[in-house]
Amino acid sequence: MNREQWAVSLYGGLEARSKLQRMMNDAFEGLADSAGQGPWRLAERGDAIVCKLDISAGQREFCEKVGMVLAEFVLSVKEPQALERFMQRRLGTRDPKEIKTGMREAIVLMNGELPDAECGGTETASGEGRRRRLVRIAAKLGDYLWRNGALHLDGFMRFRMREHADELKEAAETAVEEMLMDRQYQEFMRLLQSMVKGQETGLPAIHVLHGGGQGPTLLDEKMRPLQDEPVTEPVLQAASDQQDRESLLVTRLLAASPRRLYIHTDEPDAQVVRTLMGIFGERAAICDHPMPR
Structure with missing residues (x-):
């Protein structure tokens, strides 16, 4: 199967496409031209990032590598965006601190992570859950790109990655439930403190x-x-x-x-x-x- 052009599209405007373009070009640094430009270019029209290469062998390996980059983009960009929207809706707040707390808790649940003591307990080291999701998503994306030559990332996530969407929703729901319980606990504590002060x-x-x-x-x-x-x-x-x-x-x-x-x-x-x-x-x-x- 000879394909000389591959295209990846996504929603999110120029900033999102430019970020993904940089990530893909960084992964294929060895294919940069004499001007230092990577093989992936923003299409003049539409929302695609296009790569044209004249290779007769290694196309599947090329697509698998692209799949790994796309999977990393999903985990580092798309997942946080989805979690932020979910937290705003379920917590009924736009408080950045509270939303980020919920997002972090959901990601910890999915990744199987523990707080990193060297970072003061605020950062986490990648867990097995993240590696598992990365490999699983990369395999699906790379295979689809190899077979079809073009891929719309958001459409693929919506219609062909239901398992991932369900996992994300379950972790987010659990994080929200824990946060709401903590809210109730803190409110109860404030009530008891006021009782003690008034006694x-x-x-x-x-x-x-x-x-x-x-x-x-x-x-x-x-x-x-x-x-x-x-x-x-x-x-x-x-x-x-x-x-x-x-x-x-x-x-x-x-x-x-x-x-x-x-x-x-x-x-x-x-x-x-x-x-x-x-x-x-x-x-x-x-x-x-x-x-x-």
Whole structure:
């Protein structure tokens, strides 16, 4: 199959086409002419990027390489654009920070990435999910270009890459659900903080013994088990669900309204500890050395 011309089209205006043209020419740097111009040129009319080459062999390999470049363009340009539109619609906001957070979470879910500690937890290293998508998309695009000689990238994505679209939507939905839950949690925290600020203080101090694989234990300022509500302690210890135990603990402490709250724990980063510190603010302190039970 001899093809002397290949064409790739896409929506997005001159800026998007120019970016893709540069990416494809960078991949075929060895085919630049004496003026340093790569083989891919913007068509004088329409939205195509055209390459004319007189090669009788290696055409499939050429198209496979083009497919890899197009796949990288899909992952680095088209995916973020689709995610940004999705986040704006589902989150009901145009706040750039919130939208970027949702986009980043969705991409992390798809890529199987973890925050890069060297970048302060804000950047991610490529995960297996991204490599898998890159190879899969590149194979489809390269094969289609080899067989047809011309490809419209946006049309191909819409009608021939449903699996990719579904994967993108699923990750975006999951990220949005987590963000909405976090919104609710933050609103709930603000409500509890306002309650604490508006309350008169009750007990001088309460000590919370947390960790060690057991339910929390509450002690008064003289390090005695709280006696004013004897049913609370057995309920806290017996609750089978950790979330139930934490809810009961927060409820109990809000009712007691201690002037000072001391948290003795070997798990200072535990969710319940962070919650108590957030609710009671300056009233609360974490003790470095957990007390023995």
